[in-house]
Amino acid sequence: MLQPLRCPVCGxxxxxxxxxKITVQAHSADFHGEIGGLRMYRCTELGHIFFVRKADLExxxxxxMAS
Ligand SMILES: [Zn+2]
Numbered sequence: 001m002l003q004p005l006r007c008p009v010c011g012x013x014x015x016x017x018x019x020x021k022i023t024v025q026a027h028s029a030d031f032h033g034e035i036g037g038l039r040m041y042r043c044t045e046l047g048h049i050f051f052v053r054k055a056d057l058e059x060x061x062x063x064x065m066a067s
Pocket of ligand 1: 008011043046047
């Protein structure tokens with residue numbers, strides 16, 4: 001399983017996983033439903049929160065995460 005290398009907001013490399021299996025309830029003009037398959041991470045220095053698709057962390061394309 002890959003891990004994000006940097007916070008996408010501030011670019012710092014101090015990242016920790018917060019919740020491993022979550023489902024998000026999404027409501028917009030043309031979509032109401034659950035979105036699964038996400039992982040949640042937190043930037044430990046500034047507290048930024050971000051989500052990454054679990055499928056993107058499963059070693060199919062490692063270069064994407066390293067660049
Ligand atoms: Zn950050």
